[in-house]
Amino acid sequence: MSLISAVGLGVSYGGRKVLFDIDFQLERGEIVTIVGPNGSGKTTFLRALLGVVAPSRGRVTRAKGVSVGYVPQRLHIDPGLPLPVSRFLSLPKRRSTSEIATVLERVGVPDVARQNMATLSGGQFQRVLLARALLVKPDILMLDEPTAGLDQPGVASFYRLIDEVRREIGCAVLSVSHDLHVVMSASDRVICINGHVCCEGAPHVVRAAPEYRALFGLGTGGALALYQHSHDHEHDHDHNHDHEEDHAHHAG
Structure with missing residues (x-):
């Protein structure tokens, strides 16, 4: 059984659809990275999986006794x-x-x-x-834009630490990334959402997907470059830290 899964997940605020028709499964030991433009529902998606936000459609199922460690966006x-x-x-x-x-x-x-x-x-x-x-002692480590506001060496160092921790304790990692140029090289899947799942798969598959390119373009900010553990530096000319404020925008 999956550690956590969603079937036909939808979330609405005040009649406005924030998420719709999302199917998702997270398996033990798997690393999944969620990407998407600002306001695409990434934080809402994590909150729905955590049970903090109630789905308006579909359902979320967690394995019995599963433990979740959560690192908030801020x-x-x-x-x-x-x-x-x-x-x-x-x-x-x-x-x-x-x-x-x-x-x-x-x-x-x-x-x-x-x-x-x-x-x-x-x-x-x-x-x-x-x-x-x-x-x-989490079975799932959920990270909501954990490197927002950190400088480039800090970002690389934090992702390296996450990878070390995962290898040690064998937890699954579900991470929302605001750094399109930094995705853990060990990611099993990248899921691009913009209200719904636009595309998903291995990082190189998502990078080539028309849906991804339509959202992010082909420049530095749109290149889903993998963070290689042998390198401590990423060339970043786009310091566009997208801070998602779903709860603020849609609370009213």
């Missing part, structure tokens, strides 16, 4: 709130000092346990969010 922490990293990682379930130390070491920020969340750099903050997701 998380606002009040700068005036004294919230040490160790405390943050103990919400909502209390974690031992050794658990926290181990997971922070694993994500590459071993010295931030006593630091205030509001004082972390962008890269440190995302790694702490990843640490929190890993504490649930």
Whole structure:
């Protein structure tokens, strides 16, 4: 049985269709990357799979006992709130000092346990969010544009870390990417959505698909180049970080 699946999934806000007719399955250990233009419903899709957003049509099925670790697109922490990293990682379930130390070491920020969340750099903050997701020992790691706002070396480093973690714990990875030029070379499938599934398949198949090219064109921003683990740098002349704000645009 698939870890999570959707059949005929549709989501509407105020009578406006955001997603429609989506069929999807995620298998154990698989890496799937979701791409799509700004406002295409990528975040809504993840939220529907998580059960945070109720489908207006179709259904979502999760395997019994499946554990999901979620790294959100962004998380606002009040700068005036004294919230040490160790405390943050103990919400909502209390974690031992050794658990926290181990997971922070694993994500590459071993010295931030006593630091205030509001004082972390962008890269440190995302790694702490990843640490929190890993504490649930996930069968599925869901990442919603996890590198938004990070610089180029930070993006490459974060994706490399995700790949290492997946190999270690054997979880499936479902990631929404805003970096069209950076997709993990280990991705089994890329799914391009724009309200519905426009095209899907191996990265090289999606890159060549007319539907993908119609959405993204053929320039640097449209080239679905694979991130190769042997290279730490990607040539990026298009710093177009598309921040999806489905919940803001469609909440009213």
